[in-house]
Amino acid sequence: MHYEKSIATRIVELIQADGMAVGAHLPAQMLADRLRVSRTPVNAALSLLHEKGVLARERNRGFFLARAVDVPAAEMASRLGLAEVDVVSQAYFRIADDRLKGLLPDQIPELTLRNRYGLTATQLNAVLKRISQEGWAERKPGYGWEFSPMLTTPDSLLQSYRMRLALEPAALLEPGYRLDPRVLERLRAAELHLLSGGIETDTADQLHDRGVRFHESLVEASGNAFFTDAIRRVNRVRRLLSYRSMRDRERYPEHARQHLHILELLEREKNDEASAFLHEHLRHTLDALASIASILKP
Template sequence: MKSINAPLAAQVLELLANDRVAVGSHLAAQNLADRLGVSRSPVNDALRLLQAKGLLTREPNRGYFLAQPVALEVSRLRDELARDEPDVVTRSYFQLADDRLRGEVPDAFSEVWLKNRYGLTPAQVTALLGRMTQEGWVQKKAGYGWAFSPMLTTPDSLLQSYRLRLALEPAALLEPGYRLDPDLLARCRTAEHHLLDGGIETDTPDQLHDRGVRFHESIVEGSGNPFFIDTIRRVNRVRRLLSYRSMKDRARYEQHCRQHLHVLDLIEQQRLQDAAEALREHLGHTLDNLGRIRNILTP
């Protein structure tokens, strides 16, 4: 049970981090189940797993409470939970992503279809759906079954998303009162050094994607502008499928990391205009690189 529910536990953890839930807060299993689009039973299993990790406490007749500030450790804890995830769920997750990009799966499907196509148990189907729901792939239909959400599924759509980010992210650095929390800046820098020290080759696609997303979302969050923040989060959710495929070519990641570190240095020095220009150049280079690997992105 522990390993089967690790993917859903990771999604619960992300939800708590994104909502900035305070230590000591009560966690309502039904509310989490509704938001993740799953039943209450697997959510309770996920909460038990998080309790075993020391992240939650449980009080008799009262339920689960947050014991640690998960937002500070979310990347590390997601990586740890990922190690508990069984190969069959991981394999099915990435196979389904590739099948979706190839146009080999229908827009709407049932849990039975998912179970039969990928040879999953009911618990594994629940874990897979919980993860995809949180990441914005799928949504529960009003009546019966599931439907894929609109996603970026062509090379052109991924390039369009980068052009949107090219307009948005540098502008966020120039918002009045911009401030990136020093602790968050330090964690971003640590993540980049981890990649340069070997993580580029050894991290999973999930880990690479999440580290990149966290860097860029952290930069935008420093603006304090909820419209910037909401937009970048939406874009990052829907670009995940093509992001995985682009990771087949990791040669460009060392340059990415060094560019990220340069942006962080400029922010730390309060040279926000220079940081905005450096971020614009970084995203422009990424856009050019993606244009050169269209053959990888094309199904």
């Protein structure tokens, strides 16, 4: 149940971030893709939100938003009785930070993790499911886990940006590129939310996911499955260091304004200009991360 509550909370955050109106359809596969989890926990979370009155279910059609999400997601989660998932989220970030600090070995037994972080078996299972799905640890034979060596150094994060620098601008130049107007408006609303105060109030999870949704949406509009797969893979494994880089949020207002400019260019079908600007945007981010590399170090 802990894991389903965690996914339910993330769905509420997504509803709020996208500014979904009452009656909006929430397809399970779309949510699974955006949250980067399987459909099974998404379906369980949708059923839970239906029980809580947030969603309506229509036979053979799926789930639809039944009430407006007009308060912060954390407050909504508390009202709905989903707040206990905070224990899982807190443990997740503690494990992530300890891993980055070099305090956890490459391989570790589940019992050691339970005792170290004071978790129940159910809570630990929820945390490890999330970590596994994000690609930075996997279960070993028996009751142990092994952490991935990828992206645990500042150089790793910079390398991921150099890969994106080569891939993302090229995606905008693919033949038949088309960014759905509804997706464009959702992305624009998310950036305007940040500029209206979200940069200061959103969690690291929310900030990271908004950035991921923006860049993945631009690449997905290329229709090139190889580009899309590559960007999703790199985004899954760069999450750890991305969180840590968010301690310095001074660069986010400019990032949001740059994102809005890219959307404006794409809306006007000026893909060449959008591609060039996206290249400069990623180059600027790469330079900024290099300048704050000290906060990425253990």
